[in-house]
Amino acid sequence: MSEPAIVARDLTRRFGSFTAVDAISFDVQPGEVFGFLGANGAGKTTAIRILTGLLAPSSGSARVAGFDVATQSEKIKRAIGYMSQKFSLYEDLTVRENATLYGGIYGLTNDEIRARTEAMLQRLRLTDAANTRVRAIPLGWRQKLAFSVALLHRPRVVFLDEPTGGVDPIVRRQFWELIYETAQSGTTVLVTTHYMDEAEYCDRISIMVEGRIEALGTPSELKDRFSERTMDDLFVRLARPPHNRGTEAPRNRGTAHA
Amino acid sequence: MSTAVDVAQLSKRFGETIALDDVAFRVETGELFGFIGPDGAGKTTLFRILATLMVPDSGRATVLGHDVARDLWKIRPRLGYMAGRFSLYPDLSVEENLRFYASIFGTTIAAEYERIRPIYSQLEPFRDRRAGALSGGMKQKLALSCALVRRPELLLLDEPTTGVDAVSRREFWDLLAELKATGLTIIVSTPYMDEATRCDRVALIDKGKILATDRPAALTRAYAHPLLAVRAANRYGALLALRRFPHVHTVFPFGEVLHYADARVSSDTDAIAGEVERFLSEQQIASEAFVVEATIEDAFIERLS
Numbered sequence: 001m002s003e004p005a006i007v008a009r010d011l012t013r014r015f016g017s018f019t020a021v022d023a024i025s026f027d028v029q030p031g032e033v034f035g036f037l038g039a040n041g042a043g044k045t046t047a048i049r050i051l052t053g054l055l056a057p058s059s060g061s062a063r064v065a066g067f068d069v070a071t072q073s074e075k076i077k078r079a080i081g082y083m084s085q086k087f088s089l090y091e092d093l094t095v096r097e098n099a100t101l102y103g104g105i106y107g108l109t110n111d112e113i114r115a116r117t118e119a120m121l122q123r124l125r126l127t128d129a130a131n132t133r134v135r136a137i138p139l140g141w142r143q144k145l146a147f148s149v150a151l152l153h154r155p156r157v158v159f160l161d162e163p164t165g166g167v168d169p170i171v172r173r174q175f176w177e178l179i180y181e182t183a184q185s186g187t188t189v190l191v192t193t194h195y196m197d198e199a200e201y202c203d204r205i206s207i208m209v210e211g212r213i214e215a216l217g218t219p220s221e222l223k224d225r226f227s228e229r230t231m232d233d234l235f236v237r238l239a240r241p242p243h244n245r246g247t248e249a250p251r252n253r254g255t256a257h258a
Numbered sequence: 259m260s261t262a263v264d265v266a267q268l269s270k271r272f273g274e275t276i277a278l279d280d281v282a283f284r285v286e287t288g289e290l291f292g293f294i295g296p297d298g299a300g301k302t303t304l305f306r307i308l309a310t311l312m313v314p315d316s317g318r319a320t321v322l323g324h325d326v327a328r329d330l331w332k333i334r335p336r337l338g339y340m341a342g343r344f345s346l347y348p349d350l351s352v353e354e355n356l357r358f359y360a361s362i363f364g365t366t367i368a369a370e371y372e373r374i375r376p377i378y379s380q381l382e383p384f385r386d387r388r389a390g391a392l393s394g395g396m397k398q399k400l401a402l403s404c405a406l407v408r409r410p411e412l413l414l415l416d417e418p419t420t421g422v423d424a425v426s427r428r429e430f431w432d433l434l435a436e437l438k439a440t441g442l443t444i445i446v447s448t449p450y451m452d453e454a455t456r457c458d459r460v461a462l463i464d465k466g467k468i469l470a471t472d473r474p475a476a477l478t479r480a481y482a483h484p485l486l487a488v489r490a491a492n493r494y495g496a497l498l499a500l501r502r503f504p505h506v507h508t509v510f511p512f513g514e515v516l517h518y519a520d521a522r523v524s525s526d527t528d529a530i531a532g533e534v535e536r537f538l539s540e541q542q543i544a545s546e547a548f549v550v551e552a553t554i555e556d557a558f559i560e561r562l563s
C-alpha cells in the first residue's frame with residue numbers, strides 16, 4: 001500500500017496555556033473522502049491550519065502528501081488544494097480569468113492552464129460561460145466551478161470547508177458526485193463541516209471534542225458503536241460533554257479573545 | 259383560528275433578478291412555520307417584506323391584520339425580527355445590547371425577564387462579554403433574546419441556525435418549541451432540510467417560487483415513487499450503474515447510501531429491491547437495497563426536477 005495521504009501522530013498545538021489541538025493521531029488513505037468534524041471551538045480550524053502548512057505544531061508530527069508540516073510547509077501548499085464555501089472565486093473575474101489566476105499561482109505553464117481549463121469547462125458543460133463573470137453564474141455552478149479550479153494543479157489532497165452548505169439538494173448531490181469522481185481518481189478529499197448530513201457522505205469521519213479525536217470510523221460503524229440512531233444524535237452526545245451543555249463559549253477555541 | 263400572516267400574489271424583482279415570483283401563503287396564529295430553501299431562493303427578501311423593511315412590487319402581504327406597505331407603523335411594534343446576519347452591537351456587552359433593545363421599546367430586562375429567561379439564562383454567565391466575542395450559537399441566542407424582549411406577537415427569524423454547530427442548532431430549535439408553547443407565532447427560514455420536521459408546516463421555496471406548502475409528514479407521504487436505499491462499498495460505481503437501470507426515475511447519493519426512485523409508480527417495492535440488487539451484482543457490484551420512507555430532501559428533489 002502506498003504512503004497515506006495524511007499521517008498525524010500526537011499532533012499538538014498550544015496557544016500559551018491553552019491546548020487547542022491535543023495529541024491527535026490519524027491516517028487518511030489516498031482516494032479516501034474523510035470528514036473532519038467538531039463543534040465550533042473543538043480545535044478543527046487549528047488542526048486544518050497545521051495540516052495545510054499555515055501553522056507549525058507545538059509537538060507531534062504530521063505528513064501531508066508526503067511532506068512534513070513542520071519543515072516542508074511550502075511544499076505542502078503546492079501539493080494541496082483548498083476550497084471554502086465562504087470564499088472561493090473572484091466574482092469580478094470571468095470563469096477563464098479565475099482559472100488562469102489560480103493556475104498561475106500554482107506555477108502551471110500557459111499551455112497547461114489553457115488545456116486544463118478547456119477540459120474542466122467541458123467536463124462541467126460550462127464552455128459557453130468561459131467568458132462570463134463568476135458573479136453572473138448561478139450559485140450551484142459556482143460551487144462546482146470553485147471545486148474544479150481548486151483541482152486545476154492536480155493536488156494530491158484537497159481540503160473542503162463546508163462545501164455544500166446552503167445549496168439546493170440536487171446541486172448538493174451533483175457536488176458529492178464530483179467529490180466521489182475526484183476521490184476515485186486517487187485524490188484524497190478532506191471535508192471539514194459541522195453539518196452531520198454532510199458528514200454522512202464521507203467514507204470515514206473523525207469527531208474532535210476539546211482538542212482530541214473522540215471518535216473515528218465510518219458513519220455506520222460509529223452509529224453502531226455508540227448505539228445512536230443518527231449522526232446528529234451521536235455528534236450532540238460527543239461534542240457537548242455534560243459539564244459544558246448550553247454554554248459552548250468557555251472553551252471557544254481558535255478565537256483568541258474568547 | 260385567526261391568521262397572523264396572509265400573503266397573495268407577492269412579487270419582487272431587483273433589476274433582472276426575480277427574487278419573489280407570485281408567492282402566496284398563510285400562517286395561522288400560534289403556528290411554527292418554516293421556509294425551507296437554498297441560498298438565493300428569496301427567503302431573505304420575503305422576510306424583509308414581512309418585517310416592513312421593503313415594499314413588494316406587486317401583490318399583497320398582511321401581517322397581524324395590517325398591510326405591510328400602508329400600515330407599517332401598526333405592525334412594527336408588534337414584531338420581533340432577527341436578521342440573517344448578526345445585527346447586534348459587537349462592541350457592547352451581552353447585557354448592554356439587551357438593555358438597549360429593551361429601552362427602545364419602552365421596557366426593561368427586569369420587566370421582561372420571565373419571557374426571555376429560557377434563553378437569556380444561558381447567556382447570563384457571560385453578560386459582561388462583548389457581543390462580538392461570542393461564539394456563533396451564543397450570538398444567535400443573544401439576537402433571539404433581543405427580538406423577544408420587546409414582547410412581540412410574531413417572531414420572524416431569518417436563517418437563525420446558519421453557521422452554528424449541530425449542538426447549538428438543536429438547542430435553538432428546542433427553544434423555539436418552548437416559545438411556540440407560549441402561543442407565539444414564529445416564522446423561520448433555513449437552508450437545512452432536516453430542520454423542516456421541527457415545524458408545524460413548511461413551505462419549500464426555490465428561485466422565488468413556493469414549490470409546496472404542507473405539514474412535513476404530508477410532504478414526505480406525498481412522495482409518489484417506490485424509494486430504496488442502496489448500500490454498496492463501491493458507492494460511486496453503483497451510482498453510475500443504476501443510472502443505466504431500465505426503470506430508474508432518479509438516483510442520487512444520500513449520505514452513506516444512494517436513494518433510488520423507481521419510475522414504476524405502483525409496484526411491489528420489495529420486488530424492486532431484489533431487481534436492483536440483481537442488476538448491480540450482474541455488474542460485479544455487491545449491494546444491499548432496502549425500502550425507505552422519503553425524507554423532506556427527497557420531496558424537495560422531486561419537486562425541483
